[in-house]
Amino acid sequence: MEDKDVIYGRLWLKGHLPDDIEHTADAIESTYQKNRRLYCQRCSALMETKNQLPSGAYYCRSCIVFGRNQSDRPLYAVKPKEFPKGDYLNWQGQLTTYQSEVSRALLTNMKQQKNSLVHAVTGAGKTEMIYAAIAEVVNTGGWVCLASPRIDVCIELKKRLSRDFSCPVCLMHADSEAYHRAPIIVATTHQLMKFYRAFDLLIIDEVDAFPFVGNRSLQYASEQALKLDAVKILLTATSTSELEQQVANKELEKLTLARRFHGKPLIVPEFKLLLSMTKHLNQKKIPKSFVKLIAQQRKTTYPLLIFFPIIELGEQFAELLKTYFPKEAIGYVSSQSENRLETVERFRHGDIGILVSTTILERGVTFPRVDVFVVLANHKVFNAASLIQIAGRVGRSLERPEGQLLFIHEGITKAMKKSVKEIKLMNQKGYSNELSTVPN
Structure with missing residues (x-):
């Protein structure tokens, strides 16, 4: 492993870390039991009895693309470390009055450790509304992940964030270049399975999109990627009944914006x-x-x-x-x-x-x-x-x-x-x- 900086905040299989680091890393049970059934600690999928190794151990097929997690070997996590503090927001644009209201509310929710759901129409300028929240974290040495179920969305977000923030931004998807540690990670939601108690702020864009919506493993991974005192922001233009139920249960604070940034109405088909x-x-x-x-x-x-x-x-x-x-x-x-x-x-x-x-x-x-x-x-x-x-x-x-x-x-x-x-x-x-x- 040439760049040892890549170890921080991530979940590792046994043997994938250098020996000296593995000995000091946190060992985590690779499975957990529920109703006398065995589940994968990385993705929460059921470890089926048919997926058994000659040694007698079970392994998870659901997340095997990230390496074989098996029941007789622990997972390892290395605690994240702070990034250099700074003033990283380059964006010189101006939010509308209504965008500013949402932006300020997100900062308030973060300070109160409340998770937010931003339900804004397409073209409302959701990305710009989260800039202050991102800056609040990265400027103080924290770690932000902006995730989306769609690769195309991630690529678009990476371009914008690289332009509007002066700190490094890392893009992660199945075909992306090698991972490098950066204050801002832009990733598909599948990539969240690689992290453990890492992020101070997790923003999921297009949270209602396939394959994230209704996918228990991806939702589990998104929770596991967060530090215990972290905050998440969910973005959508088309909210779901499940999200609205979380709002009703006070699990999410809902912020709504029903006008596009330019003030013109949505086009009716x-x-x-x-x-x-x-x-x-x-x-x-x-x-x-x-x-x-x-x-x-x-x-x-x-x-x-x-x-x-x-x-x-x-x-x-x-x-x-x-x-x-x-x-x-x-x-x-x-x-x-x-x-x-x-x-x-x-x-x-x-x-x-x-x-x-x-x-x-x-x-x-x-x-x-x-x-x-x-x-x-x-x-x-x-x-x-x-x-x-x-x-x-x-x-x-x-x-x-x-x-x-x-x-x-x-x-x-x-x-x-x-x-x-x-x-x-x-x-x-x-x-x-x-x-x-x-x-x-």
Whole structure:
């Protein structure tokens, strides 16, 4: 191990630390028992009896990607150490009055050791609202982790934090560069399994997103990564019943912001019925009416983001679209795309005019001036939260706070209706005294 600084605040398997450090590290039971069943201490998954080694020990398959945790060997943790104190916030921007209210409330909650839920509409400027909280911790030598379930969101956050803070920022995901110790960690929620009683502040962005939502192991890991006296901040534009229950139970202090930073309303989707979409795609054709919609949009020269519910359909559509619009630069991304990050950047910089995507880009990414079409919006993949997030890609920028947003469907679903109802409700709150709900 060349850089011994990487050991602090992390959870290690036996034999993965140098001997001299392992002897002084805290040994932690690798399992715990509940109702006479054995569970993994790292991820809380059940250690099934079928996962038994010749020695008789059991091991956890759920988190084996991080190395094999087995019942006859302890885990090791090395206590975190302080970072150099400083004044690290470079950001010179100005928060709106309502953003400032939320920012101040977060600082108050931190001082009172209260966990917070920030429920703010897409484009409200959630990232900027947490800057003061991050600075409060890192300026005094503390450790902050900003986690998200989505790699694309993490990459975007890393760029912004590296620009707006002068201290080192480390990005952690499955394909990232080697870990280095830094006052600010940006990580996918899976990476939290590598830490133990480490962070003074944990912020989880897009807390309602897959795979974090409803995932007991990831939620367990997020709690275990915190110091015992630490605070967490959860960020969402689409709250869940589980989160609201935690608010009701006083486990979270809810802060609400119902207006975008530029003061303009959320874009309300327009429904377009197109019954023959699936039939045409199966015949390797695009309906004439849809081709016409795209052609009209392209005259505006604004970038166009087209969402599909299924990887195969989206990929097929993107290839078809190139034959209909041969002069257009057309890209496609999904969770399986090897060059996804490069393609997204090309779209952001205007090198690609039309980008076809799965729900991988439904949240956490900003494309200035973009229009959005959701194809087969009636598909079961598009639940209300997903549709609200997708709708939130439109009208985010100050240079174009409006835009075209179409839900192209083969029959209106409850999810479609619910998404529109929620968007209209947030717009109503955004222009009433319910705009910002911050406890006095």
